[in-house]
Amino acid sequence: MAGISHVLNLAKEALVTHQLAIGVTGHNVANVNTPGYTRQTVSLGAQTASPVGIGFIGNGVQAERIEREYDRFMVQRLVDQESKMSNLEAQYQSMRVVETAFNEAPGMAVNELLSEFWGGWQEIANNPEFISSRETVVQQGLLINEQLHIMAAEIAQSRGDISANLHSAVLDVNTLTAQIAEINIHIASSESDIQKQNDLRDQRDQLTRELGQFVDLNYFEMSNGSYTIMLKDGHTLVENNESWSLAWNEKNLAWQTTNANGQMTLTNVGGEELGGKIGGWMEIHGELVEGQPENYLGRLDALANSLVREVNQLHTQGVGLVRFSDTLRSTTPAANTTRLQTTVDAATALEDTAAGTFIINGRDVGRIDGAVAVNGVAMGKTANAVQAINDSLSAVKARMTTLVAGDAVAAPTAASIPETIDFTINGVAISYTTQVGDDTLATFTANLVAEINTTIDAYNTATGPENIPKVTITAERGTGANGGALNSIVLKNDNPGDESQIVLAGIDTTSPDSYLGLTNDTYGADATHNSGDITLFNNNGPIEIDGGSTDVALSHLGLDGGIYGSGDIPGDGQIFYDYTDSANGVGGLAASMMGYAYSDELVTDGGSFDIWLYNSDKTLALPTPVQVPMDRVYTLNDVAHAINVAVENASGVTTPRWLTATVEENKLVLTPDPSHSFAFDGDTSNFLATAGLNTFFTGHSAATIGVNSQVADSLEYVAAGQVDDYGEIFAGDQTNALLITNIQNKEAIHFTGASDNTLDGHYNALVATIGIKGRTVERDFEYNTLITTQLQEMRDATSGVNLDEEMANLIKFQHAYTAAAKLITISDEMMVTLLNSLNR
């Protein structure tokens, strides 16, 4: 109803409303620089009109609600964009550090050092007589080492820094999610449809934005006003008042949750695909982490590895200015290798195993194709599995064990007895004369097998002169379940994981040799000639197999049941197997040939190396070199034995042995007697380079590469020459140095985990990769900075506070307030007028 009080009331409402508006404007002005602040406005509305006779009279103004000028779409875009920005920023910052490790721009880095190194070898080739040219090359070698060490150290440092960043980032994320959950409660409990917690929401948006900088998010608002926030891969971080934490363990990022039993469980949530700073850091961290041949560190290690290998393989063939007259120790100790033997399950031999089913020591094993089992042994699948495991390039190497099975033996007729069967196994002559009873197949087979084993045993234990190489082959009677048909002859290498060849010769196709069922050939371990056993080796630590959460996948490889490592839990799909563990009667292998970083290079089939022996007056002690066969060597002790026997057999002298090989602390130690010296030549087995005898470099990766102290301390051991065919050693011999210089431009150098290339080519490709990555990240970062600015501008266009505008609003509201106050004055005057008229 219209009246003075109506006017007064109306004026009062106007005053209050505009006071509020001024307050809100003031709030805006005050928060002009508050990050994430959203401009608020009061929405004004006319009060509901009152009916009067002629119609409805307005009841003045009312403040309906305080609203945020908020564009949800824009804000979400911005959160995404900032996530991307932060991701790039993290990468950009990390790459700038990584890049400095590879900084070739000013020169004096690997590229230049390498080219000086090759130049140094050419100088040696020009002046092999002079110690000074040798000094240069050793110094250049040391400089390369130092540079690679610095790079490796910087990479390790960067990796550590990034890891530290990730640690604190994860803490930040966990704090932020907790805070958001907290605010969620406040908002949900205190808001109504009209009353919105604008500032809390701003705060929450701001926190969300900060969270988005760490990881890429998916988030949405629930009907109760709370935010549900998830990682891109769907793991929830915040829901209502609950939050979940992330954890970083130097390797993986994990999402923590508690299971029904209240136990904390960790789920790995990936790396770079997480986005945000964490994703960015994870990406670069992944490039710097050890044991991954494809990443930056892996490729740098591959460079060092190939450099060492190529130089050493030639250097070990050569000779310096002097012969070795003192004790010579191999620089590289053979490792005590963890060894796990398992028999592939024949029952499931046909089943394929998908890629990624097994993770062995941190590397995914690719697809393993099934294949038909032969005579109870899953030979084909074993070969496939070994291939797949080795292709995964993990620290664990897999080997088959050679097995040759013939057709079933044919028994002689009683009338034909006796006949003599002659053939050779790896050069050992086997001769068996059939005897009475051999017309029974099983007896005949058993007799043959016994004869083979006895002969090989006699060969191996022969004394004066002792036979080398030893023949580590055992014969068995085929049962149909041991890889050979019933009553066939099965020949198998004794050592688990020994892929050495089994060579059969001298078997005539006519009887009596044809009784054997065996065929002349050289048999290596392959898909049809293996024992169905996989032997896994790790030189440097335990074997860890992740086969999922149950033992099902493991059972296909015969690894189920959890009986392997001490403390191995059955049925959990995991295996942890150490050097001290033993399974299937096979334990760790001391001083194993597999325990060398370059064991892949070893040729144990037909490989050998030569040792020239000299008298103390430098004349030849033997006119021809002592050839040491490396056939079937399995441990360093086998090598030492082979050397000793070869030297004894060649010289005919046992005491004092002219050159004695021993194994000390897993290193091969060669000691000539006082009246002899020696030199190496013609190593077709790569043993010398593998074990580190007469090498130039030591080590096998960027962090471990070094110059052999033998060479660095005594420069005359830099092998510029080679012993010639007549055992002569010339001071001016440049042969080997010239060969070594050829490495610089050698095109087919093999690199672990990368394609063949030249050394320079491989390194330059790495520099290019890092440079381009740095460049791309920098460009993207700059570009996204502009986008972010633009998006920020667009967001600010809606939500930002413009002081001029607020000033204008202030004046506007002030005027309205003044006007409303005037209305009160007017009402007051009206009231006074009315009251005065009554008093009269």
Add this chain to the structure above:
Amino acid sequence: MRTTLNTLFSQMNTNLQRINKDISSLTNQISSGQQMSKISDNPLNMVSSLLMRTKVAELAQFQSNIQYGDTMVTAAENALRQIKEQVADAKVIALEAQSPVVENDRDLIAPKVANLLDQAVTLANTQIAGKYIFGGLRTSGYTDIEPKPFISELVDGYRLNGTAPTAAAPLGLNDLTINGIGVPAALNDGLSNIDPALSAAAKATAINSVADQTGVTATITPVTLTATAPVTAGPLVSGDLIINGIDIFPAGATAIAGDADNVIIDAINAQQASTGVYATHDATGALVLKVDDGRNLQIQTSDNGSIITQLNGPPTGAPTDQTYYGRVQLLSDRTFMLESTIDVSGVETGFVALGLDGGSAVSGEPTDIAGDGKLSVLTIANYEGNVRYAGDREGVLEIKVGSVEKLAISENGQVALKDAGVFTALQNLEDTLLGKNFTESTSVQALTNTTDTFDLGLTGLPTDTFFNIVNGSFTMSITDHSHLPPEVFAARIAVDINVDSPDSIAAKIDGIPGVTAAWDSDGHLQINTTDPERYTMAVSGDSSNFTGAVGITNTDMQVQALDSSMAELDLVFEALTTHITDFGARGNRLDVQSQIFTNLDLVTKAHLSEKQDTDLIKAITDLQAAETAYEAALASSARVMQMSLLDYL
């Protein structure tokens, strides 16, 4: 669109930052002179500059290699030129020596040649920067025994003299191992009538059959048997002397003291074709038998035969049958090692076969221990007149001039000097001047009739006292150089003008092992040693005047040898010229290669500069533009920041 204060500020900020960054990058480029200060500045550019940097460094190294190579090639060329001068000088000396005026003084000229030889050896031992340029890969590291690549008065390679086995000593399969290679069993030699598998020839054949693998060759010193005392007079009957199964006196004969009438040696030589045995006397009249080849010498004598010939020692009262074996020498370019099987009684079977058992006293190798089954041949024997090459025979120095390309910058002394015959030619000339070691002779006189005996005077020789051939004899000494020290075999050739014709004398000379002799169609007597490198000859003690009459005296031979020396020196001259030309060509190749590298270096450096050096003009212009932009941005920012509505309220 609404524009807020923050928007303005952040825009200003962003833009100023960007300009600042540009300026910083440009200043860095200008001050460092390099376009790239980090690899991400321009990764592709970076990689191509890395390639070019490697290339530039490589080229510099190649240039340095070429420089070194040039030094070596020039040094070698100069040394060869000077050696060639020595050879030229020697040729002049040879020419002068041919003059009959100096006929009796030629030996006085010889030292001049010896000097030239010494000079040539000194030049061959030229060193550059401590390296012997003709040592192959053995540029240094010589020993006390072999102090230099070329050493005078030492034998080539390594030699080992076997001794004659005193008893039957078979060489079975692998009884002897040379340098680790087993020697096959010695088989019948097809020559000997007795013990044909035990002869020196059989053993040498077995050893030589594996010479390719062992690097050790065997030569034979045939049996020489000197009777213990002069021939005594007496009648000889059939069966008194049987040599290699041939009865020497089937019809009997009478010997006189010292066999002065040559009855015995003539009888033996008459059977030379069947027995392979040549006979002569020594000065005392004792018989000396020499076998033509590596076969065994079997002497069967009756007591009478033994007493008269003194060949088989004192009479034993029964027929004596003795077999004498030849000797085997082993030689190799390098030190070598022999190993022998040792039988159950400790006998070194393989060594016994070569007469090498018994340790250093027999083998002459100081390190040789008797009975150990091993014998290393390490000693270098003295050998007058020879120049030994102790350097590397196979290798040549090389330099690297490309990723795998190499250039040889030396020749080893074996190829460049030894094989070219420098030292042997000079040595031969010296020997010739000294009147020794002749290998061929052509008689000065040509005979018209060589078949009639001398007393008929139909030979066509001028008839004056000087040319009169009388009864007497002369001695031809054949020196066998395969044995160390060389062994001299002196064959006395008797001349009886009533019996001998020029042909019969030629036949007698021809019968001496190691020499051939015949009258040629022109009537000249041609005498040659069968192997000039092994056998040399000399004539002495001519009481018959035969050598003087036909013109085969030492002086005659000397004049002829001077001719062949000149021809030999010419060949050496040519060979040296070829080598010098070769070195010249290499020097040239090095120059060309160096020029190519210089050009390549310039081009690569230009490209590299383009890739990595700052283009200063562009950078400075850009910097100025950036400065202008920066100033403008600062000015506008300053203006905007001053303004606000507040100022106007």
